Amino acid sequence: MENPKTDEELDLVIVGGGVNGICALKTYLALNPSSSSSSIALLDSRGSLGGVWARERLYTGIKTNNVLGGYEFGDFGMDPQRFKVGYDQHIPGEIVHEYLEAYCDKFGLGKYIRLGRVVECITRENNSSGDNGDDDAGSWVVKVINQTENGKATNIRAKKLVMATGLTTQPYMPKINGQESFQRPLFHFVDLKKYEPELINKENQRITVFGSAKSAFDAAYLLADSGLSVDMIIRASGRGPAWMAPARVTPLKKLIERLVNIRLLTWLSPCIWGGEAADNYSLIRKALHSTWLGRKVVDTFWWILGNDVTTLNNWDSHPETAKLKPWVSTMWIASGLGIFNYDGDLLDMVRKGRINVHVADIDRLAEGQVHLSNGEVLPSDAMVCCTGWSPKPNIKFLPDGIETQLGLPMAGVDSLPEETLHNADAHIRNQLPTLKTQPQISNPEYNYHQDIGSEESSSRPLRLYRFMVPCSPHLAASRSIVFVGMTMTVSTMLVTQVQALWAAAYLNGTLDLPSQTDMQWTTALHTQFCKLRYGVGANGNRVPDFVFDAIPYIDMLLNDLGLNGKRKESMLKEWLEPYMVGDYRGIVEEYLEMKTKTDKKHV
Numbered sequence: 195m196e197n198p199k200t201d202e203e204l205d206l207v208i209v210g211g212g213v214n215g216i217c218a219l220k221t222y223l224a225l226n227p228s229s230s231s232s233s234i235a236l237l238d239s240r241g242s243l244g245g246v247w248a249r250e251r252l253y254t255g256i257k258t259n260n261v262l263g264g265y266e267f268g269d270f271g272m273d274p275q276r277f278k279v280g281y282d283q284h285i286p287g288e289i290v291h292e293y294l295e296a297y298c299d300k301f302g303l304g305k306y307i308r309l310g311r312v313v314e315c316i317t318r319e320n321n322s323s324g325d326n327g328d329d330d331a332g333s334w335v336v337k338v339i340n341q342t343e344n345g346k347a348t349n350i351r352a353k354k355l356v357m358a359t360g361l362t363t364q365p366y367m368p369k370i371n372g373q374e375s376f377q378r379p380l381f382h383f384v385d386l387k388k389y390e391p392e393l394i395n396k397e398n399q400r401i402t403v404f405g406s407a408k409s410a411f412d413a414a415y416l417l418a419d420s421g422l423s424v425d426m427i428i429r430a431s432g433r434g435p436a437w438m439a440p441a442r443v444t445p446l447k448k449l450i451e452r453l454v455n456i457r458l459l460t461w462l463s464p465c466i467w468g469g470e471a472a473d474n475y476s477l478i479r480k481a482l483h484s485t486w487l488g489r490k491v492v493d494t495f496w497w498i499l500g501n502d503v504t505t506l507n508n509w510d511s512h513p514e515t516a517k518l519k520p521w522v523s524t525m526w527i528a529s530g531l532g533i534f535n536y537d538g539d540l541l542d543m544v545r546k547g548r549i550n551v552h553v554a555d556i557d558r559l560a561e562g563q564v565h566l567s568n569g570e571v572l573p574s575d576a577m578v579c580c581t582g583w584s585p586k587p588n589i590k591f592l593p594d595g596i597e598t599q600l601g602l603p604m605a606g607v608d609s610l611p612e613e614t615l616h617n618a619d620a621h622i623r624n625q626l627p628t629l630k631t632q633p634q635i636s637n638p639e640y641n642y643h644q645d646i647g648s649e650e651s652s653s654r655p656l657r658l659y660r661f662m663v664p665c666s667p668h669l670a671a672s673r674s675i676v677f678v679g680m681t682m683t684v685s686t687m688l689v690t691q692v693q694a695l696w697a698a699a700y701l702n703g704t705l706d707l708p709s710q711t712d713m714q715w716t717t718a719l720h721t722q723f724c725k726l727r728y729g730v731g732a733n734g735n736r737v738p739d740f741v742f743d744a745i746p747y748i749d750m751l752l753n754d755l756g757l758n759g760k761r762k763e764s765m766l767k768e769w770l771e772p773y774m775v776g777d778y779r780g781i782v783e784e785y786l787e788m789k790t791k792t793d794k795k796h797v
Contacts, residue, residue, distance in 0.1 A: 197319045197335065198335045198337070198349050200335055201348040203350070203352075205233040205234060205354060206222065206352060206701070207334070207336050208222075208235070208355075208358055209237050209238075209316075209357050209587075209589070210245060210357065210363070210679070211236055211238030211244065212244060212247070212360055213244075213686065213687065214358040214679030214690050215236055215356070215678075216236075217694040218358055218678050218697060219236050219306060220269075221691075221697075221698045222697075222701070224786070225695075225782070226702070234306050235306060235307075235350070236308065238307070238309050238310075239310070239312040239341075241310050242309065243295060244290070245362070245363075247290040253387040253416060254420075255416050256286070257284040257285060257287060258535070259451060259535055259684060260284070260451050260684075260686075261281075261282050261283060261441065261451070262282065262283055264449075264451055264774070264775070265686070268691060268776055268780070268781075270296075270297050272289075277289050277292060282441075309342075311338045311339070313336055313589050314337045314589070315337045315589060315590040315591070315592055316590070316592070317334070318593065319332045319333055319335060319351075332672065334351070335349050335350070335351050335352075336349065353674065356677075356697060356701075357587060357676070357678070361583055361585060361682055363583070363587065364583055364584040364588035365382035365384045366382075366583055371556075371559065372558040376559040376577070377561050378574060378575055378577065379392065379393070381576075381577075382581070383413060386413060389578075390416070394421075396575075399423070400422070400423045400424075400572075401417050401424055401576050401577070402576070402578070403425065403427065403580060404427045404556065404577055404581065405579065405581050405582075406428040406429070406432065406436060407532070407580055407582065408436050411436065411532060412580075414426045414540070417578075418540075418543045418548040424549045425574070426552065427556065427566070428518075428553045428554075430553050430555050430640070431555055431639060431640060432640070433521065433530070433635065433640070434636075434640070435518045437500075437531050438540075439503045439507075439531065440534055443499070443503060443506065445502075451533070451684055452772035452774070454685065454741050455685055455688070455745055455772045456772045457745055457769050458769045459742060460742050460744075461479055462491075463742035464492070464727065465626075465723075465727075465740075466626065466720065466723040467723070467743070473745075473749040483627070484626075489628060493525075496523060500524035503524070507541065514551055515544050517553055518551060521635045521636045526633040527731040528682060528733070529682040529683075529732045529739050529741075553637075554567045559577075562574060562575065582733070585603050585680075585733075585737045599668075599669055600666070604654060607654065611714075615722060617718075618722040622719065622723050623726070629723075629726045632730055655724065655735060656680060656721065656736065657717055658677055658717065658738075659713045659716060659717045660720075660754070661681050662677050663675075665713040670707065670713060674701075676697040678693045679693070681737070681738040681739070682732070682733060682738065682740075683744045687775050688745075688748060688773065688774075688778060689744055689748060691775070691778055692748045692781065695782055705754060706754075720738075724738050728740060748773075756785075757788070762777070
């Protein structure tokens, strides 16, 4: 195909204005201080910054799962007086948006940001194939629709590209029999802000919420709290409701968001990237996961954690709340973990019948009706589909076939050899015997093959080295494209900052890469691990999804960068004190100082 005509040439284009895009921009500028606003652009389709926290997506009551101190960048703390957030308070979405705008103002990022720019497609130029022997040849041509100029289309040629669209950009809408006959609002959770006024300003409305993830609980709470009657449908053939936990758990009332980042507790999660290559605790991990006694200790830990949440929520105290009791052990969940971060008591709404829970599949829709597989017919004035997201960016990559090279999930096609994937599975099961057997769902109607065989889940997993870089030989060698924010984890801000530094170093060519064979093996090992570890209880069969494994993942990235992942003052604190955003404060400066010393040695 011919190269598209270009209107502008830039050194770097970042696609996505959420926390990952903002952090990637700030970090890249720190490593490349001579860059100007005429050579770098961050593009976002909305009229405001923030991604998930853009004004256009802030429905009433939206809050972070994290409390104050857990959702901020290390180089700009969220001052409780300035942003009017109290200690131990989950942060309202409006405050997060305000904070991100303040962050951009503080560090002068605004001049690089272009809002209202829809990226329609991205083309890799023909001379990037590597056939001419120059792996660095070729650029990315980004077709942009400028919504601020009546949809004017322009092409930007970028030498480097950061994809920061994340995993909550492209909504997945199921195809339901009879949906064309419903004749009521039928929309994805992403549009809840848009439809909220229409729903809550009418009396005697009965709204259907389809889904059982955290977003479904959020939608059900908002609508019930507005005085509407809510029917929450949990698919009988699915994986069941999310593990919804109070913010504080265990008899010591510890914040669950911090428990997952205590190094000692991370050892109790079987993790293929833990151990010597990441944190040098391979002997402890081996004792816990490769021996009979160690696995008993691990099983006991996960039982205690699950039992504590179950006791606190007291699901079995009422027949309706019992329907919200998770079907899979805490051992197997990742993004399936949610926090009750509401002002009121959602479980009390269920007990009082303001939220009615139905465990059934949707058989079909009719005008103003939802027909369930158990024979129930629910009157419905609207349906909110809390059905998750597509793992692929909502952008077309050209030429045809390059999506496979990029490692993006394509049904029936994989960027890695089948033999490599088979060997990776065998290695994982050998190292982590617990993963030889997939978890059992405590619901007789659950259909594993139907669950993973849905349109989205049947796609191959996202295949990216370190969950960021394509391992296709020419693309990896070109160091011209990197994906950030493609992991699902409750430790968002910790991972975001370290990924941003790793990505910038990779684009600059100052980060060493292994051989092509090692890159493919590592990618197969890590993505297949997510599939085996979190493929039933979460979304590991499609995307990198993990919870207690974030700290060893960060250790691995810092090790690649030549930085120390152990950042506590003593061994006791290293093992028992949770890692927080502040522990990684200054890593960019550390990296720059290290590179300066290295460069001087070679002069």
